[in-house]
Amino acid sequence: MGRPKIAKKSTFIDMTAMSDVTVLLLTFFMLTSTFVKKEPVQVVTPASVSEIKIPETNILQILVDPSGKIFLSLDKQQDMIQTLTKVGEAYGVTFSDAELNEFKKAQTFGVPIKSMKQFLALPGEERDKILKDYGIPCDSADNQFKVWISSARATNRDLRIAIKADQSTPYSVIKNVMNSLQDLKENRYNLITSLKSVSDE
Amino acid sequence: MAEVQEGSSNKKGKGSKQKKMTVRVDFTPMVDMNMLLITFFMLCTSLSKPQTMEISMPSNDKNITEEQQNKVKASQAITLLLDADDKLYYYEGEPNYEDYTSLKETNYTAKGIRSVLLRKNYDAVKKVEELKAKKDKLELTEDEYKKQVAEVKGAKDTPTVIIKATDEATYANLIDALDEMQICSIGKYVIVEITEGDQFLIDNYLQKGALSAQAAQFEG
Numbered sequence: 001m002g003r004p005k006i007a008k009k010s011t012f013i014d015m016t017a018m019s020d021v022t023v024l025l026l027t028f029f030m031l032t033s034t035f036v037k038k039e040p041v042q043v044v045t046p047a048s049v050s051e052i053k054i055p056e057t058n059i060l061q062i063l064v065d066p067s068g069k070i071f072l073s074l075d076k077q078q079d080m081i082q083t084l085t086k087v088g089e090a091y092g093v094t095f096s097d098a099e100l101n102e103f104k105k106a107q108t109f110g111v112p113i114k115s116m117k118q119f120l121a122l123p124g125e126e127r128d129k130i131l132k133d134y135g136i137p138c139d140s141a142d143n144q145f146k147v148w149i150s151s152a153r154a155t156n157r158d159l160r161i162a163i164k165a166d167q168s169t170p171y172s173v174i175k176n177v178m179n180s181l182q183d184l185k186e187n188r189y190n191l192i193t194s195l196k197s198v199s200d201e
Numbered sequence: 202m203a204e205v206q207e208g209s210s211n212k213k214g215k216g217s218k219q220k221k222m223t224v225r226v227d228f229t230p231m232v233d234m235n236m237l238l239i240t241f242f243m244l245c246t247s248l249s250k251p252q253t254m255e256i257s258m259p260s261n262d263k264n265i266t267e268e269q270q271n272k273v274k275a276s277q278a279i280t281l282l283l284d285a286d287d288k289l290y291y292y293e294g295e296p297n298y299e300d301y302t303s304l305k306e307t308n309y310t311a312k313g314i315r316s317v318l319l320r321k322n323y324d325a326v327k328k329v330e331e332l333k334a335k336k337d338k339l340e341l342t343e344d345e346y347k348k349q350v351a352e353v354k355g356a357k358d359t360p361t362v363i364i365k366a367t368d369e370a371t372y373a374n375l376i377d378a379l380d381e382m383q384i385c386s387i388g389k390y391v392i393v394e395i396t397e398g399d400q401f402l403i404d405n406y407l408q409k410g411a412l413s414a415q416a417a418q419f420e421g
Contacts, residue, residue: 015228022235029239033246046373048380050254064372162253167373171283171366174375175394182258190253193376 037073038107040132041065046167047196054190058158060149061192063108064165068173069135070145071110072152079156080104086151087113087144095120110136113144138176146180153186161189254379258392277360279321281314281378282399285369289314289378293321296402299417301410304402309377318385321360328353329386354388362390365399 043065056075063071074080081100088095091113095103099120103109106127111119111134119127119134138145152159161181165174181189282290282304290304291314297303307313319326329350336346353359364378375392382390405412 012225012227013229014225015232016226018232019228019235022232022239026235026239026242029242029246033242033248034250036245036247045251046376048252048254048376049383050252050380052253052255053250054253164251165372167371167376169372170368171370171372171375172368174372175366175368178258178392188255188257190255191376191379192251192253195249195252 038128039063040071040108040110040128041069041166043164043166044168045164045192045194048191048193049196050193051195052190054162054192055160058156058160060152060159060161062161062163062165062177063110064163064169064173064177065132065135066166066168068169068176069110069132070138070177071108071131071135072148073108074152074159076156077104079152079159080106080109082155083148083152084116086154087147088116090147090151091144093117110134112137113147138180143180145177146184149181149186150184153184161186162192163189164192254376254383256379256392277358278363279318279360280363280365280399282395282403283364283366283370283374283378284403285367287371287374289374290403290406291317292402296398298398298401298405299413301402301405301408301413304406306406309374309381314378314381315385318360318362318381318387322385322387325353325356325359325386325388350386351388354386356388359388362387364390364392365395366392367395367400367403 041063043063059075061073063073065071074083081104084095084100084103093113093116095117099117102120103116105124108131110131115134119130122130136145136148137143149161163174163177165177181187279291279293280296282292284290287309289307289309291307292304307317332341332346332349332353335341336343341349362382364375366375366378379390381387401412
């Protein structure tokens, strides 16, 4: 009794089709997605039915966390440098080129101007860690937020202001921000929300 | 990885000296690399672009605001009071401080504030819906649609909504309220600071008129 002969078959799998699929997927992801910005605080935006997309450039984003800390982000590094210089002038602080260089790397900033120098002297990782404990002061006693906004506006006239706040932020904080903007005659701005459909519950 | 195989089909190809070759390239490393790239893109990017809501606040110029406030006809005004714990109250027209039932409690659902606003703004909502239907049938261009909707929303007899939020209300409440303005096609709305009178209305409502009764007693 001879053993049944098993034909030797090559185990070669044609990966061409698989490769096609992955390349397609990759292209899709590259074209549709945008890079996540590094933000010091996690913010859950409230949902709305509004379907207007936010423009991509010339955005001055105001980030408000639930406890009322305020951070800013600008999308152009050139604007950031000029803004910081102007704010520094207003408070009598001058920044060296090295410090300006460090500053423009930050994606989100929000440190009282007095502590800005020592903050910029810290190494990058350290900065990310402690940024969330700071925030730009925005109260009637010391409203640096207003100075930041007006400096940014003076730097770039086409800036659009967008407020991104956590849904559980108390209204008193938002009111503070809105009043400051109103004082600067910034009467049109955007509120960043996430999409939801009209519910009929 | 690429392998070249001698084709087995050239059995009678004695005449041709060239052997037929099939060239196979192993794509496995290519697939591996692509998968890694996809993983990277999926983790480091976000697909959904944030939505935004455009609002324009009244200018801080005191003279202008007061003038405009006077223009609001009491019968067309509806005031929303946003309070803590997702509570929502509203009154129509002028507040009546003596009668606590003039303030009504409602909520953010479709059966709550939306039905109130839709009832108030029935004509405009109907017109906007007609325009939308026309746009969907391609009878109107996007620009024309926007222009006409703006016209309908800005018409004289549409209600004006005044949104007042207490300090304890959350940002989500404010967005919800603004959302209802959009859903109910209300063109004229304004966010203003809450006054003591409005706070009194809420307190009075919560105590079922005890405060206004007290005030009346005090006066008498």
